[in-house]
Amino acid sequence: MIEIADLSQVSRATLYNHYRDKEAVLYALVASEVVRVFENSTGTPADILEFLSIQISQDRALAAMRQHDGALLVSLTQRTSDRIWSAIDSFLLTTMNNQTGADLALVWLMGQFLHPLSAKDSREQAAFLVERTLF
Template identity: 30%
Template sequence: MMRTRAGLLDGAIRAFAERGLRRSTMQSVAAAAGVAKATLYNHFRTKDDVARALLAAEVDRLATSVTGLPAAAALGVLAEEVAGHPVLRRLAADEPEALVALLGVPAARWSEVVARLAEALGGVDAAAAEVVAAWLAGLVLQPGEPASRAEAAARLAVLLPPGDTPA
């Protein structure tokens, strides 16, 4: 069941990156995942449900990918992933209103993202994780150049509480 859901979300990445959220349909997501539309509907009721599940899965994937890394390396990886994410880049180019709506998550969801990020960064405090989350959200809107992202990640890592960063 989880393997099917992961495949559906991979298909959603492909469909949303190719067509954007607005022009993607449940049929295009199912086709990109290589399944029947009925299979997609067994897991998700609407395209918005797919998008929400994709966002949650991507947050978890990113947090897992940096767990245990030193702060500067973790922030560098996060910056590159966020700045180069195909769905985010598509939305920034073609559907900025959808991107803004995606970033404007409810306070409870934002708190979950910040807590997951704090954990992934080796248990930094919530205030430090909030600053990192806000920086990453800024990169979604304006990714800049790789060198400037790397420099910003290194500078931000220096500001994280020294005892809380992973070894």
Template identity: 30%
Template structure:
């Protein structure tokens, strides 16, 4: 990803975390990124397109992070990341319908996400499907850190046994 695009997505993350998606504008995203609005429009046509690009970039980052760790540590880190992500927390609290729309994936996109998770965790696709659904649940309801981490350890044990 280019430096400009990365800066735009960083500005979007700060803006969306602070104001939500509905409360943000293309102008506020551009300002947070330190660029002119025209620069933002050179990369993205709509705020929703920015949000989807941010989500895709975060999925890439999390997949890379998980791939560097043993599966049990990867699940724990992924759980903490999705449970504590400032944009996801803001949307879950203030705009759950927007969050649900962003997270809903067509079957082929879901299969792609599950496949990436399977590679990162080094497990079979069926096991990755279970992990993906668990992580998706944490986006919506993160729970207590201690319980979430215990769940990650339990899930890692189940995946290892499969």
């Protein structure tokens, strides 16, 4: 928490007034990123999956976590029954228009937390996933 406060240029007291621990800070960051990405996702289902894939694969914070804190990154991919996962499930169900497609898309995207794709692979795989689950 000390490092987070220093890097954020806020006092430790301020940080502790808002967040109880490092995990709470991370949770708030993830929630904020999920909202940002959803708000910027437009187009066809393939376009949306491609965008989500690129956002995950090119995210600098996730890249740093892959190198320095793999265990924490793995814990982010553990499904729970909280608000973030509910929002992700709803968004993907709306995007894919069927539960099987949404489930496959989620697993595909979660894999990119640990193994990012190139933009070209994101585009090709998103199109393939949509073609195989929607039609």
